[in-house]
Amino acid sequence: MGKHSSGKGGGSKSGGGQRMSPAAASRVQSTGAKNPGSRTAETGFASRAQSAAAKSGGRQQGGR
Numbered sequence: 001m002g003k004h005s006s007g008k009g010g011g012s013k014s015g016g017g018q019r020m021s022p023a024a025a026s027r028v029q030s031t032g033a034k035n036p037g038s039r040t041a042e043t044g045f046a047s048r049a050q051s052a053a054a055k056s057g058g059r060q061q062g063g064r
Helices: 022-034 039-043 045-056
Strands: none
Touching: 022 039, 022 045, 039 045
């Protein structure tokens, strides 16, 4: 079938990449609140985003 996965989404769950900033988590939460039927709201991603932002301490990627 080729190299592409056929699963839903297409996002990576490896945990690598950019850290969640408090501002980004706020945007995610706001979007979920405005669209309660959206996938973001239904999957609970907003609460996970807030948790990730808290764990990162609000630091931006690349900061030392």
